[in-house]
Amino acid sequence: xxxxxxxxxxxxxxxxxxxxxxxxxxxxxxxxxxxxxxxxxxxxxxxxxxxxxxxxxxxxxxxxxxxxxxxxxxxxxxxxxxxxxxxxxxxxxxxxxxxxxxxxxxxxxxxxxxxx
Numbered sequence: 001x002x003x004x005x006x007x008x009x010x011x012x013x014x015x016x017x018x019x020x021x022x023x024x025x026x027x028x029x030x031x032x033x034x035x036x037x038x039x040x041x042x043x044x045x046x047x048x049x050x051x052x053x054x055x056x057x058x059x060x061x062x063x064x065x066x067x068x069x070x071x072x073x074x075x076x077x078x079x080x081x082x083x084x085x086x087x088x089x090x091x092x093x094x095x096x097x098x099x100x101x102x103x104x105x106x107x108x109x110x111x112x113x114x115x116x
Contacts, residue, residue: 011074012060013051013055014051014055014074014078015042016037016047016051018074019037019038019050020038021075021078021079022079022082023035023038025079026082026089026092028089029090029092030089030093033050037050045100045103046100048103049097049100049102049103050099052099052102052103057085057095063077
């Protein structure tokens with residue numbers, strides 16, 4: 001059964017189609033990154049890294065169909081999150097770079113070693 005508040009624009013994890021909505025939210029560094037990602041296919045490793053960063057930033061793993069964030073829809077939720085985040089654009093771009101390195105390691109078959 002669908003929740004009355006669940007929007008069709010809401011997905012389980014941050015969707016690539018929402019990236020263009022984020023381009024104008026911050027200053028030059030963020031603008032450049034978001035514009036770069038918006039022009040890539042969703043399967044590109046840079047896009048995957050951006051999605052991973054946004055999933056963590058927005059808390060997508062805790063989103064559920066009956067919740068407030070889901071009622072906003074992914075585009076509005078991500079705009080709200082990026083607009084409210086206290087980190088600098090440089091810190092956000094660095095977060096994306098770390099996510100990109102993580103994606104590259106994963107795609108190369110490298111796994112994180114578990115802490116013993």
